[in-house]
Amino acid sequence: MAYxxxxxxxxxxxxxxEHLVACATSVVAEVGWAQASVTAVADAAGIAAGSVYQHFPxxxxxxxxxxxxxxxxxxxxxGEVLAAPGDPVERLSRGVQVFARRALENRGLAxxxxxxxxxxxxxxxxxxxxxxxxxxxxxxxxxxxKEGVLPEQNGEITAxxxxxxxxxxxxxxxxxxxxxxxxxxLAELTAMALRCAGAPAA
Amino acid sequence: MAYxxxxxxxxxxxxxxEHLVACATSVVAEVGWAQASVTAVADAAGIAAGSVYQHFPxxxxxxxxxxxxxxxxxxxxxGEVLAAPGDPVERLSRGVQVFARRALENRGLAxxxxxxxxxxxxxxxxxxxxxxxxxxxxxxxxxxxKEGVLPEQNGEITAxxxxxxxxxxxxxxxxxxxxxxxxxxLAELTAMALRCAGAPAA
DNA sequence: GGAAACTCTGAATGGTGATTCACTTCTTCC
DNA sequence: GGAAGAAGTGAATCACCATTCAGAGTTTCC
Numbered sequence: 162m163a164y165x166x167x168x169x170x171x172x173x174x175x176x177x178x179e180h181l182v183a184c185a186t187s188v189v190a191e192v193g194w195a196q197a198s199v200t201a202v203a204d205a206a207g208i209a210a211g212s213v214y215q216h217f218p219x220x221x222x223x224x225x226x227x228x229x230x231x232x233x234x235x236x237x238x239x240g241e242v243l244a245a246p247g248d249p250v251e252r253l254s255r256g257v258q259v260f261a262r263r264a265l266e267n268r269g270l271a272x273x274x275x276x277x278x279x280x281x282x283x284x285x286x287x288x289x290x291x292x293x294x295x296x297x298x299x300x301x302x303x304x305x306x307k308e309g310v311l312p313e314q315n316g317e318i319t320a321x322x323x324x325x326x327x328x329x330x331x332x333x334x335x336x337x338x339x340x341x342x343x344x345x346x347l348a349e350l351t352a353m354a355l356r357c358a359g360a361p362a363a
Numbered sequence: 364m365a366y367x368x369x370x371x372x373x374x375x376x377x378x379x380x381e382h383l384v385a386c387a388t389s390v391v392a393e394v395g396w397a398q399a400s401v402t403a404v405a406d407a408a409g410i411a412a413g414s415v416y417q418h419f420p421x422x423x424x425x426x427x428x429x430x431x432x433x434x435x436x437x438x439x440x441x442g443e444v445l446a447a448p449g450d451p452v453e454r455l456s457r458g459v460q461v462f463a464r465r466a467l468e469n470r471g472l473a474x475x476x477x478x479x480x481x482x483x484x485x486x487x488x489x490x491x492x493x494x495x496x497x498x499x500x501x502x503x504x505x506x507x508x509k510e511g512v513l514p515e516q517n518g519e520i521t522a523x524x525x526x527x528x529x530x531x532x533x534x535x536x537x538x539x540x541x542x543x544x545x546x547x548x549l550a551e552l553t554a555m556a557l558r559c560a561g562a563p564a565a
Numbered sequence: 566g567g568a569a570a571c572t573c574t575g576a577a578t579g580g581t582g583a584t585t586c587a588c589t590t591c592t593t594c595c
Numbered sequence: 596g597g598a599a600g601a602a603g604t605g606a607a608t609c610a611c612c613a614t615t616c617a618g619a620g621t622t623t624c625c
Contacts, residue, residue: 369622410573
């Protein structure tokens with residue numbers, strides 16, 4: 162009787178699960194949550210629709226996992242940039258750039274994380290994600306205030322504005338002459354962010 | 364043979380349609396687009412599900428009408444405030460306050476207009492709505508630059524930041540001690556908006 | 566009053582997509 | 596090799612709504 166899974170088998174199963182999550186992430190980034198049906202995701206992963214349920218109890222559970230992984234990566238990256246030692250204003254500037262650049266480089270995924278229509282469970286994750294983003298920005302703003310390089314203000318609101326602004330720019334790319342290139346857009350965003358936090362003009 | 368509808372009958376039909384749109388708006392504001400089924404909306408309006416199709420060819424058409432009406436009102440109100448004569452900085456400040464206050468006073472509707480999951484047709488309307496909001500803000504910012512009361516900047520991005528910031532604050536009310544009252548929140552938002560546009564501190 | 570044309574009703578229809586399950590295929594262990 | 600159990604399959608099932616439609620109720624106009 163075959164009671165125990167061999168280590169190789171366990172690895173294979175784990176790999177299959179990872180592959181499924183990765184493929185699902187791609188599908189979501191390409192077509193959004195609404196269009197990412199179980200069948201579409203299973204097809205992308207090269208398995209049968211029913212097999213998805215070997216790894217996740219429901220489509221919702223898979224969606225939440227996809228969101229958490231992707232969002233977690235973003236929060237981690239931003240956290241590292243913002244928590245680095247050094248001038249808060251400088252860090253804020255870098256943080257906005259990293260946030261925006263990563264979003265622009267993988268626009269589909271960024272849209273899925275920030276704004277795309279999604280089922281309630283994913284929506285709840287999204288709230289948490291935004292909250293964490295804001296907390297990161299807010300911490301730096303508060304530091305800046307304490308060090309006297311930023312004026313008195315509600316850091317949470319400034320942080321909300323920064324996430325909101327980047328999200329807004331992403332969702333509708335502002336086809337404005339003079340802001341067409343990524344670099345120009347990043348420069349404008351950064352300048353706006355610094356003004357928003359009340360940093361003296363560069 | 365009854366060929367012509369009497370004026371009273373026409374009025375009654377028109378009123379029924381208006382009532383349907385109004386009830387649908389309430390339902391959407393309360394439970395969001397996703398939960399606003401034809402049955403739920405019809406129940407709210409006190410008619411049968413099938414009767415909805417006397418007034419609109421599809422659920423989508425009704426949803427679009429609901430969105431347009433509500434969004435149109437908001438754009439109009441904001442437009443009046445921002446287009447008033449006077450100091451651009453002052454107008455900007457008032458505009459943000461009006462935008463935010465109205466949103467906070469009818470949070471459900473504001474969320475539906477700005478962010479709630481919705482079908483593609485409504486999503487398209489939303490893009491347009493946001494674009495119009497941004498255009499209004501951007502015009503004032505550009506005026507401020509021209510008059511020399513605001514520093515050189517990309518008005519579109521500042522405008523995007525303002526809409527994004529208010530939306531962000533709305534979606535997740537920042538349960539922060541000291542920012543609990545509407546007035547305090549409005550004051551903080553306004554201050555942030557002025558910094559964001561580069562207006563000198565009040 | 567009553568025929569014609571309209572509005573309203575709500576149960577039946579139809580389409581979509583998640584989930585299940587009887588079956589096949591693969592692994593483990595004797 | 597082969598029995599026992601697990602994983603994989605995909606067609607069938609199920610649930611959920613938007614939409615339709617046959618019949619009931621109203622209004623119009625002679």
